[in-house]
Amino acid sequence: MKGEMEMMEDVVIVGAGIAGLASAVALKRVWVRALVLERSQGPRATGAAITLQPNAWLALDALGVSHKLTPIYAPLFKRYVTNVSTGDVQKSLFTGKGPRTVHRKALLEALADELPTDSIRFSSKLAAIDSQEQGGGASIAVVHLEDGTIIKSKVLIGCDGLHSVVARWLGLAEPVHSGRSAVRGLAGFPQSHGFKQEVQRFEDVGKRAGFVPLNNRELYWFFVCEEENMTGEPEQIQRELLEKYAENFPSIYLDVVRHADISTITWAPLMFRHPCGIIFGNLSKGNITVAGDAMHPMTPDLGQGGGSSLEDAVVLGRHIGNSVIKNGGLVVPGDMAKAINDYVKERRWRTAGLVIGSYLSGWVQQGGSKWWMKFLRDGVFYKYVFGWIAGLVHYNCGNLPAVSSGKED
DSSP states (O other), X not given: OOOOOEEEEEEEEEOOSHHHHHHHHHHHHTTOOEEEEOSSSSXXXXXXXXXXXXXXXXXXXHHTOGGGTTTTSOOOOEEEEEETTTOXXXXXXXXXSOOEEEEHHHHHHHXXXXXXXXXXXXXXXXXXXXXXXXXXXXXXXXXXXXXXXXEEEEEEEEXXXXXXXXXXXXXXXXXXXXXXXXXXXXXXXXXXXXXXXXXXXXXXXXXXXXXXXXXXXXXXXXXXXXXXXXXXXXHHXXXXXXXXXXXXXXXXXXXXXXXXXXXXXXXXXXEEOXXXXXXXXXXXXXXXXXXXXXXXXXXXXXXXXXXXXXXXXXXXXXXXXXXXXXXXXXXXXXXXXXXXXXXXXHHHHHHHHHHHHHHHHHHHHTOOSSHHHHIXXXXXXXXXXXXXXXXXXXXXXXXXXXXXXXXXX
16 A cells, blocks of 8 residues: 655646756756656656757756757758759758757756756656645645655646646646647768758658758658658658658658667657637646646747747746745745746747747648648748748747855755
């Protein structure tokens, strides 16, 4: 029989992904300890790589982590887009600081290394959430784990991903299917792949693909199509991609897929939360809120899933940090609801815009060859909308407040 144990924490974060670890780092910077609950038995190993746009690097600067990654991963400076049907190639340069593609595992390790060793509690599966009212209108969150542990917390942050338990408790609708799915993986070359720090992308009717260097020997590659069910073993997915879905794609791309590390190949439907759910939904209740994919899952067309999660962490840390400053270095339950509400206000419209921009970008660029689609793409999207969407990746989420320490970690 499982024994019960009761704990009290200042902040509990559910999920040790990018949003969860970054939020814990942001709070550590303002001298607030957070306990991160992770359902897996050890550090997450899923996900091959992630492209971080300029806004993500500004957030990593604020978190004090970017210096660990920038010496290892070079910026990208050019992008080639090939029309598979016609062979036409469009070239564009990245303005300002170019994006960098990093191993997802390296990003997670860089964040986790900033935290005390006892900050992450593995094998912690959420069973239920409750909120207990305290005197003076304050409340505390109560987290029940499957092993019988009960954790009370002054703040609860759900960073538990696409199918978030915390988001469901807040009453947010489930994410919806975009109608597209993606295969992703890493490709390894024993000597060198020979490509420069450039993005290679290929577009066909209803299909998009591409690859980008991680280093001299590894490439991150992807394939997006309207096929909803490309399940099976990684070897089978690779074979179907080469022989069926991408058979007419340029040999340069097919060769990359042939060099895939089978263990890294994944397939997943591309999901997003309806923007109305973000704009009008309950993103918080008292001292309980969500961040990252738990708040705003989006399609990957702008490369903003990870970047927006890092932004969330900085903004959340700033508002909680300002409350801590006001209250003499203490996390005061009665003031946390306002801090959380201010965080939600700042993030609501920004993240809804990212979801809309990502969806539109993917829908238009992967659209068909009919005249009306060409008109939307060339006459409307690129002429009037693309500039706004492109500007989203140069957003600066700001910095964390300077909080003097009144306690040790």
